Amino acid sequence: MTRSKLDYGNDFVFIQRFLHNGPDTVEELLDRHVVKKEKSLDDEDEELLTRQRLTSARREALSLYRDILRASRFFIWPDSRGVLWRDILRENARKEFEEARFEKDPEMVTRLLIGGRDAVQSALEKLTEKQRQQIEKERGSGDGR
Numbered sequence: 001m002t003r004s005k006l007d008y009g010n011d012f013v014f015i016q017r018f019l020h021n022g023p024d025t026v027e028e029l030l031d032r033h034v035v036k037k038e039k040s041l042d043d044e045d046e047e048l049l050t051r052q053r054l055t056s057a058r059r060e061a062l063s064l065y066r067d068i069l070r071a072s073r074f075f076i077w078p079d080s081r082g083v084l085w086r087d088i089l090r091e092n093a094r095k096e097f098e099e100a101r102f103e104k105d106p107e108m109v110t111r112l113l114i115g116g117r118d119a120v121q122s123a124l125e126k127l128t129e130k131q132r133q134q135i136e137k138e139r140g141s142g143d144g145r
Contacts (some may be wrong), residue, residue: 053106057106057109057110057113060113061097061109061113064113064116064117064120065093065097067117067120068089068090068093068116068120069090069093071089071120071123071124072085072086072089072090072093073086074086074124074127075089075127096116100112
């Protein structure tokens with residue numbers, strides 16, 4: 001996990017990246033998950049390689065799911081129906097992961113993983129920006145007293 005620290009006067013806002021031992025770039029993620037043409041291997045070696053690819057994709061998916069659960073803790077306000085956004089996000093994440101559970105196409109799995117990572121990062125960045133705006137707003141109203 002990497003942290004970026006933004007200094008706003010006496011307040012600090014941390015932006016966390018949740019790439020737990022994951023790839024650093026999209027190219028690394030694609031290299032890890034997309035099936036490439038290889039030299040002909042016997043059936044045992046082929047099965048071992050397939051199992052390793054699935055294990056890697058599974059690990060990456062579980063890491064993403066845990067990151068979504070961790071990130072959802074920050075969404076503590078209710079929607080118009082009175083349901084916490086945290087619960088809505090967790091329910092939707094579970095539903096999407098269940099729908100993609102038996103996906104076999106490595107390219108599609110990679111796209112889903114990249115899309116999920118981007119969505120989590122975007123949501124956290126927007127949340128951080130809103131918190132920063134709220135801090136500035138509170139400072140502005142406090143100075144006018």
